[in-house]
Amino acid sequence: xxxxxxxxxxxxxLSDKGIPMGITEISEETxxxxxxxxxxxxxxxxxxxxxxxxxxxxxxxxxxxRWAYSYNxxxxxxxxxxxxxxxxxxxxxxxxxxxxxxxxxxxxIYKIESSHPVGMLSRTGTELPLYSTGVGRAILSVLPQxxxxxYLERTDLLKRTPDTLIDRERLRGILKEFKDKGYSExxxxxxxxxxxxxxAILDSNHLPTGAISISIPAxxxxxxxxDEYGMLAKNTAELISRTxxxxxxx
Amino acid sequence: xxxxxxxxxxxxxLSDKGIPMGITEISEETxxxxxxxxxxxxxxxxxxxxxxxxxxxxxxxxxxxRWAYSYNxxxxxxxxxxxxxxxxxxxxxxxxxxxxxxxxxxxxIYKIESSHPVGMLSRTGTELPLYSTGVGRAILSVLPQxxxxxYLERTDLLKRTPDTLIDRERLRGILKEFKDKGYSExxxxxxxxxxxxxxAILDSNHLPTGAISISIPAxxxxxxxxDEYGMLAKNTAELISRTxxxxxxx
DNA sequence: GAATCTTGTTCCATAAAACGGAATAACAAT
DNA sequence: ATTGTTATTCCGTTTTATGGAACAAGATTC
Numbered sequence: 001x002x003x004x005x006x007x008x009x010x011x012x013x014l015s016d017k018g019i020p021m022g023i024t025e026i027s028e029e030t031x032x033x034x035x036x037x038x039x040x041x042x043x044x045x046x047x048x049x050x051x052x053x054x055x056x057x058x059x060x061x062x063x064x065x066r067w068a069y070s071y072n073x074x075x076x077x078x079x080x081x082x083x084x085x086x087x088x089x090x091x092x093x094x095x096x097x098x099x100x101x102x103x104x105x106x107x108x109i110y111k112i113e114s115s116h117p118v119g120m121l122s123r124t125g126t127e128l129p130l131y132s133t134g135v136g137r138a139i140l141s142v143l144p145q146x147x148x149x150x151y152l153e154r155t156d157l158l159k160r161t162p163d164t165l166i167d168r169e170r171l172r173g174i175l176k177e178f179k180d181k182g183y184s185e186x187x188x189x190x191x192x193x194x195x196x197x198x199x200a201i202l203d204s205n206h207l208p209t210g211a212i213s214i215s216i217p218a219x220x221x222x223x224x225x226x227d228e229y230g231m232l233a234k235n236t237a238e239l240i241s242r243t244x245x246x247x248x249x250x
Numbered sequence: 251x252x253x254x255x256x257x258x259x260x261x262x263x264l265s266d267k268g269i270p271m272g273i274t275e276i277s278e279e280t281x282x283x284x285x286x287x288x289x290x291x292x293x294x295x296x297x298x299x300x301x302x303x304x305x306x307x308x309x310x311x312x313x314x315x316r317w318a319y320s321y322n323x324x325x326x327x328x329x330x331x332x333x334x335x336x337x338x339x340x341x342x343x344x345x346x347x348x349x350x351x352x353x354x355x356x357x358x359i360y361k362i363e364s365s366h367p368v369g370m371l372s373r374t375g376t377e378l379p380l381y382s383t384g385v386g387r388a389i390l391s392v393l394p395q396x397x398x399x400x401y402l403e404r405t406d407l408l409k410r411t412p413d414t415l416i417d418r419e420r421l422r423g424i425l426k427e428f429k430d431k432g433y434s435e436x437x438x439x440x441x442x443x444x445x446x447x448x449x450a451i452l453d454s455n456h457l458p459t460g461a462i463s464i465s466i467p468a469x470x471x472x473x474x475x476x477d478e479y480g481m482l483a484k485n486t487a488e489l490i491s492r493t494x495x496x497x498x499x500x
Numbered sequence: 501g502a503a504t505c506t507t508g509t510t511c512c513a514t515a516a517a518a519c520g521g522a523a524t525a526a527c528a529a530t
Numbered sequence: 531a532t533t534g535t536t537a538t539t540c541c542g543t544t545t546t547a548t549g550g551a552a553c554a555a556g557a558t559t560c
Contacts, residue, residue, distance in 0.1 A: 001253065001289065001290070001292070001293030001296075001517085001518080002516085002517070002518095002547080002548095003251065003253050003254055003517090003518095003546095003547070004253055004254065004257055004290070004293045004294070004297065005293070005296070005297065007254055008297045008299070008313075011317060014320070015316055015317050015320040016353075017352075017353075018320055018323060018324055018350070018352035018353060019324055019350060019352060019357050019359060020324070020359075022507070022508080023507075023508060023509090024506080024507055024508075032549095033548080033549045033550075034507090034508080034509090034549085035509085035510085035511095035548075035549050035550080035551095036547080036548065036549065038508075038509065038510090039251065039547075039548085039549095040251070040254070040547095042251070043251030043254045043255065044254070046251075046255070047254070047255065047258045049258070051325065056507085056508065059321075059324055059325055060317055060320050060321040060324070060325070061321065061325075062321060062325070063258075064314050064317040064318040064320075064321050065318050065321060065322070066265055067261060067265050067310055067314040067318070068314040068315050068317070068318030068319075069318075070264070070265040070268055070310050070314075071309075071310040071311065071312060071314050071315060072315070073268060074268055074269055074270070074309055074310070075301060075309055075310070075311075075312070100268070100269060102267075102268035102269060103266075103268060107269050109269060109270075251546085251547080252518080252519095252545085252546070252547095253517090253518070253546090253547095272536070272537080273536075273537060273538090274535085274536055274537080282520095283519080283520045283521080284520085284536090284537080284538090285519075285520050285521080285522095285538085285539085285540095286518080286519065286520065288537075288538065288539090289518075289519085289520095290518095306527095306536085306537065306538095501560100502559105502560090503558100503559085503560080504557100504558080504559070504560090505556100505557080505558070505559085506555100506556080506557070506558085507554100507555085507556075507557090508553105508554080508555070508556090509552105509553080509554070509555085510551105510552085510553070510554085511550105511551090511552080511553090512548105512549105512550105512551100513548105514547105514548085514549100515546105515547090515548075515549105516545105516546085516547075516548080517544105517545090517546070517547070517548100518543105518544090518545075518546070518547095519541105519542105519543085519544075519545075519546100520541105520543100520544105521540105521541105522539105522540090522541100523538105523539085523540075524537100524538080524539070524540090525536100525537080525538070525539085526535105526536085526537070526538085527534105527535080527536075527537085528533100528534085528535075528536090529532100529533080529534075529535090530531100530532080530533070530534085
């Protein structure tokens with residue numbers, strides 16, 4: 001895959017230089033023939049990976065903003081969240097999930113089971129219900145009003161368990177409570193026998209970029225422990241939000 | 251340039267999805283044969299453009315962070331600065347320069363002459379003396395101590411005009427004054443007959459990412475007007491810094 | 501303003517690299 | 531153990547990239 005490697009070399013040279021470069025300079029710096037450099041730059045330009053100004057000087061294009069943003073959101077979120085989740089997990093020894101919220105959908109991307117990281121989950125791509133899970137409710141609770149309206153309108157609320165709450169207005173009500181408390185909860189709404197607390201991870205615009213949850217078998221997750229675990233989830237999510245927002249600044 | 255276009259398509263699909271994808275899914279989404287997809291992904295992976303986790307799921311790699319950063323610094327700086335410079339130019343009708351500070355070097359990247367944008371300058375790549383120009387001095391004045399020491403050590407101070415100040419200690423002295431005032435000045439230090447004021451553009455870490463200057467023929471740039479123009483440069487640079495830092499947050 | 505240098509662009513025969521259908525191997529799920 | 535699914539490798543064929551050299555377009559000098 002020669003062209004690709006060469007294209008990468010060219011992009012790196014442009015990136016290192018940091019200012020627009022002419023084709024001769026690029027070809028010298030990359031040690032590639034001028035004709036070849038020219039051809040590759042042409043192709044890169046068609047894809048908006050490089051821009052050419054009126055003096056035929058090339059510089060990197062805006063396409064990378066999009067890709068970098070995407071990288072930051074998925075891979076970056078895991079890298080940043082991992083140590084915090086690990087710490088939380090050592091404190092409580094329960095199952096912890098990390099979820100990413102992308103394109104108005106939530107996906108599990110990371111999981112720790114009793115202090116042992118399971119890592120990237122295999123079944124990525126499967127949408128996760130927002131109305132019936134701890135993570136989902138955490139996300140819904142911090143959504144701007146109009147986004148929540150839109151979600152409730154387009155979504156069928158299904159009885160995933162006998163207990164699932166499918167009344168839209170009552171759901172709105174508890175989401176408001178979750179927002180005030182800073183964490184969400186859920187008792188066998190999505191899966192029989194499992195009870196959860198969750199909290200949202202926010203980006204620098206205070207929009208949810210993901211969420212975390214603590215899942216515990218319902219029989220040993222008594223009411224009186226909900227607030228304790230909820231606050232743990234809330235605090236951990238806040239730490240992640242702060243680090244994530246910060247590391248995303250430049 | 252087929253491979254390149256296809257690689258871009260693959261990267262876009264990964265970016266749109268936002269979470270790791272398997273090769274089958276990618277090949278379906280891109281409408282490319284699986285073997286081809288596999289080959290291209292392999293090449294992308296070698297260059298760290300994509301990452302593969304333990305479940306053979308692909309996601310975008312960290313290389314884009316670097317490129318996006320580079321794009322933001324050069325092209326982004328011009329886009330952000332342009333309207334502010336335009337406004338300044340309409341107020342004073344004098345020549346204005348925008349400079350980028352990259353790899354410890356400064357380069358002119360944009361110029362407005364008497365309210366008329368000249369645009370990207372052709373002679374990019376030519377290093378600009380920091381000790382004798384308005385923009386350069388503005389940058390030096392806000393540099394951390396050790397960076398300034400290092401600059402003064404490695405740089406030969408040449409008499410570019412009969413008036414050029416080449417005494418290191420006296421230069422240090424006036425740089426300190428510039429830092430306090432928030433703008434730099436220079437009278438026929440770099441070019442006979444031209445007098446300048448300048449101000450640095452700072453990123454979110456308070457390091458200089460560039461600078462602007464106002465250049466006026468010395469005969470009509472009297473001492474009493476220096477402070478007025480200096481403050482204009484300072485205020486404009488501050489506006490640009492704020493917008494640049496802000497837009498760079500995510 | 502003509503001549504000269506420099507830099508960008510196009511050409512094209514040749515060599516090399518990508519192509520992709522199909523076979524195989526590695527996993528999961530049943 | 532079996533079946534279904536997904537990833538990987540193979541390899542003859544075709545397409546595509548290659549790059550030296552010629553050409554064109556600017557820029558610079560005289």
